[in-house]
Amino acid sequence: MGSLVAFVLLGGIGGKMLWEARSTKHEAERTSDDLYGAKVMFVLAVATSIDAFAVGITLPVLHAPFFLSLATIGITTAILSAAALFAGRRFGALFGKRLDVLGGLVLIGLGVKILVGR
Numbered sequence: 001m002g003s004l005v006a007f008v009l010l011g012g013i014g015g016k017m018l019w020e021a022r023s024t025k026h027e028a029e030r031t032s033d034d035l036y037g038a039k040v041m042f043v044l045a046v047a048t049s050i051d052a053f054a055v056g057i058t059l060p061v062l063h064a065p066f067f068l069s070l071a072t073i074g075i076t077t078a079i080l081s082a083a084a085l086f087a088g089r090r091f092g093a094l095f096g097k098r099l100d101v102l103g104g105l106v107l108i109g110l111g112v113k114i115l116v117g118r
Helices: 002-021 032-036 038-062 066-095 097-116
Strands: none
Touching: 002 038, 002 097, 038 066, 066 097
């Protein structure tokens, strides 16, 4: 069931990225509210947390220490998300919508891998 939820969420977000990449709306027309609004940030936060959630469910089976696991997952996710944000801003300026297409395809591919790779 969890793999189906991950597939639907990742596929939906990836599909939305592909749809927006083919949009004719110019980057200058987008406001900061469009890109960094609460709704967009919430969806991205959920998408970022899907993998950590799946790992968190399996950790008790492995008898992993709770607080060490919590700290490790939280800190690692925060650091990698921040690094990806900075890299995305830099490469987004260089590659534009092509990077959106690549990101959308990667998310859909991850969703399929999670669904098939049980």
